[in-house]
Amino acid sequence: MIVESSLTETRRHVRSARRAGRVVGFVPTMGALHPGHVSLIEAARRDCDFVVASIFVNPTQFGPQEDFSRYPRMLEADLKMCRDAGADLVLTPDVSAMYPESAQTIVRVTKLAQVLEGAHRPGHFDGVSTVVTKLFNIAEPNRAYFGQKDYQQQLLIRQMTADLDLPIEIVTCPTLREADGLAMSSRNRYLSTIERGRATHIFQALQLASQFAAESNRTPPEIAQEMRDYLNSVGGIDVQYAVIADRATLEPLTERASSAVALIAAKVGTTRLIDNQILQFR
Amino acid sequence: MIVESSLTETRRHVRSARRAGRVVGFVPTMGALHPGHVSLIEAARRDCDFVVASIFVNPTQFGPQEDFSRYPRMLEADLKMCRDAGADLVLTPDVSAMYPESAQTIVRVTKLAQVLEGAHRPGHFDGVSTVVTKLFNIAEPNRAYFGQKDYQQQLLIRQMTADLDLPIEIVTCPTLREADGLAMSSRNRYLSTIERGRATHIFQALQLASQFAAESNRTPPEIAQEMRDYLNSVGGIDVQYAVIADRATLEPLTERASSAVALIAAKVGTTRLIDNQILQFR
Numbered sequence: 001m002i003v004e005s006s007l008t009e010t011r012r013h014v015r016s017a018r019r020a021g022r023v024v025g026f027v028p029t030m031g032a033l034h035p036g037h038v039s040l041i042e043a044a045r046r047d048c049d050f051v052v053a054s055i056f057v058n059p060t061q062f063g064p065q066e067d068f069s070r071y072p073r074m075l076e077a078d079l080k081m082c083r084d085a086g087a088d089l090v091l092t093p094d095v096s097a098m099y100p101e102s103a104q105t106i107v108r109v110t111k112l113a114q115v116l117e118g119a120h121r122p123g124h125f126d127g128v129s130t131v132v133t134k135l136f137n138i139a140e141p142n143r144a145y146f147g148q149k150d151y152q153q154q155l156l157i158r159q160m161t162a163d164l165d166l167p168i169e170i171v172t173c174p175t176l177r178e179a180d181g182l183a184m185s186s187r188n189r190y191l192s193t194i195e196r197g198r199a200t201h202i203f204q205a206l207q208l209a210s211q212f213a214a215e216s217n218r219t220p221p222e223i224a225q226e227m228r229d230y231l232n233s234v235g236g237i238d239v240q241y242a243v244i245a246d247r248a249t250l251e252p253l254t255e256r257a258s259s260a261v262a263l264i265a266a267k268v269g270t271t272r273l274i275d276n277q278i279l280q281f282r
Numbered sequence: 283m284i285v286e287s288s289l290t291e292t293r294r295h296v297r298s299a300r301r302a303g304r305v306v307g308f309v310p311t312m313g314a315l316h317p318g319h320v321s322l323i324e325a326a327r328r329d330c331d332f333v334v335a336s337i338f339v340n341p342t343q344f345g346p347q348e349d350f351s352r353y354p355r356m357l358e359a360d361l362k363m364c365r366d367a368g369a370d371l372v373l374t375p376d377v378s379a380m381y382p383e384s385a386q387t388i389v390r391v392t393k394l395a396q397v398l399e400g401a402h403r404p405g406h407f408d409g410v411s412t413v414v415t416k417l418f419n420i421a422e423p424n425r426a427y428f429g430q431k432d433y434q435q436q437l438l439i440r441q442m443t444a445d446l447d448l449p450i451e452i453v454t455c456p457t458l459r460e461a462d463g464l465a466m467s468s469r470n471r472y473l474s475t476i477e478r479g480r481a482t483h484i485f486q487a488l489q490l491a492s493q494f495a496a497e498s499n500r501t502p503p504e505i506a507q508e509m510r511d512y513l514n515s516v517g518g519i520d521v522q523y524a525v526i527a528d529r530a531t532l533e534p535l536t537e538r539a540s541s542a543v544a545l546i547a548a549k550v551g552t553t554r555l556i557d558n559q560i561l562q563f564r
Contacts, residue, residue, distance in 0.1 A: 007447060104393045105411070105445035110386045129387070137447040163387035165289060165419040 002089040003079060007098075007138045010091045014052060014140050017088075022049035026141030026168075028132060031055040032072040032186035033081045036176040040145040043173050045086035052139045053082050054091040056098065061127030072186055091139065098134065107133045107164070112156050115250050116263060117274065120240050128153060129160045136166055144168055149175040149183050151261060151276040152250060175275070177203065183275045190271040194236075199268045201234045205242065206277040209262040213244075213279040220244035220253035220260060223279075231266060240265040240272070244279065256281045284371040285361060289380075289420050292373045296334060296422050299370075304331035308423035308450075310414060313337040314354035314468035315363045318458040322427040323367035325455050334421045335364050336373040338380065343409030354468055373421065380416065389415045389446070394438050397532050398545060399556065402522050410435060411442045418448055426450055431457040431465050433543060433558040434532060457557070459485065465557045472553040476518075481550045483516045487524065488559040491544040495526075495561040502526035502535035502542060505561075513548060520549040526561065538563045 004010050014024055025048030027040045033055075044051045055078055062068035075092065082090045106126050112118070113125035136144065144161075146154040154172045161168055176184045181203030182196075191199055205227040212223045227242040242264045244253050253260050263276040286292050296306055307330030309322045315337075326333045337360055344350035357374065364372045388408050394400070395407035418426065428436040436454045443450055458466045463485030464478075473481055487509040494505045509524040524546045526535050535542050545558040 011449060102441075103445045105389065105391045105442050107446070108388050108390060110388065112386065134445075134447045137449065140449075159384075160387050163385045163416075164389070165416045167293060167419065167422075 001079075001083045001087055003092060004089060005092050005094060005097070007091075007093060010052070010089065011138055011140065013089055014050070017050035018140065018142075023143070024048060024050045024052060024139070024141045026135070026139045026144045027051070027053040027087075028135050028144070029053060029055055029078075030057045030071065030186065031078045032074060032189075033078045034176075034184045034186060034188075036147050036149060036184040038081055038085045039176055040147060040173050041082060041085035041087050043171065044143065044145050047171070048141075048143060050089070051087045052089045052091060052141065053087045054093070054135055054139065055079075055082075056091070056093055056131070056135075058098075058127055058131040059095060060099070060130060061124050063121055063123060066121070067187070067190075072189060091135075098131070106130050107160060109156050109160050109163070112152070112159055112250065115152075116241055116243070116245075117152050117265065120265060125153075125156055129156060132157055133160065133164065133166075136161075136168055141168055143171055145171045145173055147175060148172050149185065149275065151263060155248070155250065181207070183273075185273065187271055187273065191268060195269045195271065198234055198236045199271075199273055201231060201237060202264050202266055202273060202275050205230045205264060206262050206275060209244065210277055210279055213256075213260070213262075213281045215282060217256075219256060223262070224252075227262065227264065231264070236268065238267040240267065242266075247278065283361075283365045283369055285374060286371060287374050287376060287379070289373075289375060292334070292371065293420055293422065295371055296332070299332035300422065300424075305425070306330060306332045306334060306421070306423040308417070308421045308426045309333070309335040309369075310417050310426070311335060311337055311360075312339045312353065312468065313360045314356060314471070315360045316458075316466045316468060316470075318429050318431060318466040320363055320367045321458055322429060322455050323364060323369050325453065326425065326427050327368035329453070330423075330425060332371070333369045334371045334373060334423065335369045336375070336417055336421065337361075337364075338373070338375055338413070338417075340380075340409055340413040341377060342381070342412060343406050345403055345405060348403070349469070349472075354471060373417075380413070388412050389442060391438050391442050391445070394434070394441055394532065397434075398523055398525070398527075399434050399547065402547060407435075407438055411438060414439055415442065415446065415448075418443075418450055423450055425453055427453045427455055429457060430454050431467065431557065433545060437530070437532065463489070465555075467555065469553055469555065473550060477551045477553065480516055480518045481553075481555055483513060483519060484546050484548055484555060484557050487512045487546060488544050488557060491526065492559055492561055495538075495542070495563045497564060499538075501538060505544070506534075509544065509546065513546070518550065522547040522549065522554070524548075529560065 025044030307326030
């Protein structure tokens with residue numbers, strides 16, 4: 001496995017692979033890898049001939065009050081996981097290479113970036129769409145892999161890729177969960193034991209929504225209210241949003257449809273967690 | 283010469299050329315071609331093995347009060363000029379293919395897009411940087427050619443290309459001029475005979491600035507004032523700006539440097555014209 005901090009060298013390796021007719025798969029990450037990331041690299045390994053992962057804690061997608069400086073960094077462990085999962089090359093660029101002082105271009109997805117995560121984290125998605133555009137242009141993959149856990153993010157990346165005519169197929173892979181249902185996340189390691197116990201109720205609330213959709217006649221706003229009531233009843237969970245939305249536009253659903261997505265963001269202690277689940281209505 | 287409205291087919295042709303080891307040159311235009319455009323295609327022809335031009339009057343770079351609807355469209359004449367200049371493929375996409383209703387992504391260069399043309403044409407450069415990013419991703423060139431006549435535009439494209447890590451070399455070609463010095467522009471055809479006579483004074487003002495820089499000790503603000511005074515003395519010319527600026531940042535120069543760029547935008551009748559010239563200070 002090649003570990004490369006140079007953007008130019010990474011491009012050279014990828015181009016050489018593509019010239020040899022190999023299909024290139026790409027998994028961008030911020031490191032602090034967990035089995036969810038591993039499953040993305042494994043999916044790329046199954047589909048593609050040359051697998052590139054990147055590890056870059058992207059400063060522009062963190063707000064000024066957010067956890068950029070304390071975001072977990074553990075390069076050696078991450079590289080081992082990449083190697084074990086079958087990556088061929090891991091790009092580990094410096095912030096100064098990605099954002100020289102002269103940089104002044106942003107890629108902005110307008111509508112999709114304004115709701116839910118975008119409303120709660122101003123500027124977050126500008127940072128995401130800009131860095132992913134850059135990484136796509138450096139790694140020039142045929143396919144790129146994202147987790148469903150960041151549902152809005154994968155929608156945004158799909159939109160951006162289509163809108164900018166990037167010749168890349170976006171693949172979304174299922175959320176990986178702990179035994180009690182908590183979605184795997186690099187931020188779970190911030191949780192104390194008590195908080196970790198509370199956090200599982202986010203998954204429980206999504207399960208409740210799933211059940212109400214499949215087995216009751218409740219409307220989406222009623223189901224969303226059930227999720228909020230459930231989470232508020234637990235205690236120690238600060239719900240930022242809990243909604244039932246259109247799967248493509250993320251607009252809140254007022255009427256039952258054939259399917260929808262339930263999305264939750266909540267703070268448990270100082271740790272902000274998100275999760276989501278596709279709902280099928282009966 | 284291939285004439286192609288399909289984005290997918292264009293990409294297929296270019297990829298096949300690149301796979302065969304050919305260097306791809308690209309000249310994006312809005313049609314209404316004149317010898318300035320021809321010189322860009324000819325430059326690409328000299329440097330590259332496969333030359334792509336595009337003809338697309340990009341709606342998103344026109345303001346609501348601007349000349350999008352009356353912008354000259356003359357596809358057959360344009361195609362003949364592309365053929366004669368040696369283009370291999372001309373992309374002529376529909377607006378609906380470039381901007382499906384669902385589109386919601388913009389590429390924004392922040393600082394460079396705010397001054398001069400950007401200040402006078404709000405949103406203009408968002409339209410330019412977005413469409414050029416799209417066209418770059420469709421035509422996947424090794425090199426792309428722009429005219430110095432749109433000085434700020436070529437700076438902006440260089441910035442965007444670097445910031446988004448697009449693997450494309452930007453080539454800027456000299457402004458072509460009519461016999462009396464007027465910079466060639468698709469918009470010159472809007473001018474009445476009287477206006478056409480007045481328009482040449484924009485070039486004269488730049489010549490004056492060039493002379494003052496080379497042969498006097500005047501400061502950049504003094505030279506800019508000379509340009510404005512000169513243009514105002516002609517009559518029938520509404521100066522929007524006439525400045526001496528840093529060649530890279532476009533910030534107005536207060537002190538003499540080794541070189542600079544003089545930039546003018548002026549309305550002659552209802553026609554808005556721009557021109558510029560590099561100044562060497564003595």
